[in-house]
């Protein structure tokens with residue numbers, strides 16, 4: 222059965238009006254084909270993303286966040302294969318397309334111009350032997366052949382300035398920039414062709430906390446001006462509580478809770494979300510002792526029966542081991558837990 226988590230809310234945080242649905246993901250499953258058989262790292266994920274919305278994806282290391290977003294953008298590499306599901310992308314003009322089955326040629330046309338991705342490590346994405354500006358000009362001109370090199374250079378300067386990098390740094394090689402500048406230049410590059418969707422996989426893990434906050438503040442400001450949608454992946458729930466309109470929490474390859482950042486902050490309904498929230502308290506919350514979630518995430522090749530979180534869950538009973546719980550509406554969120562109501566009483 223497909224687990225569905227639709228957003229019907231027309232407004233996001235800060236009272237922003239969200240546009241129509243941009244991405245409609247249905248029953249997406251991704252397997253890693255290993256010598257011991259397939260390992261499902263993304264299981265039956267369904268979600269929608271609206272124009273201008275920021276969706277955060279949170280979860281511990283190994284929960285399947287990167288697998289999900291690389292499958293969304295069709296950037297997964299063997300041994301990963303999309304085993305089931307669809308990713309419907311609805312452009313402003315033209316018919317919706319399923320990114321899972323779209324031809325490589327049509328997909329190439331969508332990249333950068335419709336969907337752009339910012340990965341964890343700028344060094345893996347930037348060409349080390351090419352000056353920064355030349356890399357921008359290449360991307361800009363590949364998608365707009367009518368633009369002169371001169372105009373593309375002017376656009377590069379504008380993009381760099383947008384993220385607080387002096388335009389003359391276009392002449393630098395990536396290794397001549399600080400880590401923060403490299404990450405910011407990747408964000409600028411992602412915005413080069415004015416995409417409707419930017420997917421970001423831990424885009425600030427390589428920089429220190431102060432730089433991280435600066436980059437995120439800049440990102441929010443840009444997003445409010447340019448209105449692109451963001452799927453933002455991180456293990457740090459506190460960061461998403463500040464940034465995202467909605468948050469999807471992943472555990473063992475599944476979405477276990479999805480809801481508005483406000484609701485997830487105020488009243489997490491899945492015991493795993495509750496644990497994550499305690500492990501990553503909101504930045505502005507009073508200081509208190511941080512506690513991790515006891516135990517470790519399961520081996521995806523050897524999942525426990527029923528709810529994969531049950532062995533670590535303080536509310537678990539035998540009921541939890543009979544079947545994988547489906548996402549269901551609980552209050553304002555969707556939660557995959559059969560014990561939510563009982564856990565609420567115990568909280």
Ligand SMILES: Nc1ncnc2c1ncn2[C@@H]1O[C@H](COP(=O)(O)OP(=O)(O)OP(=O)(O)O)[C@@H](O)[C@H]1O
Nearest residue numbers: 253255260262281282283284285286287288289521
């Ligand atoms: N190349 C691979 N071969 C086999 N299994 C893999 C491979 N890459 C990932 N996996 C499996 O997929 C799971 C999810 O990995 P993924 O990188 O999507 O998690 P993540 O939540 O993004 O973690 P992180 O925060 O560490 O990047 C891993 O725990 C592992 O079991």
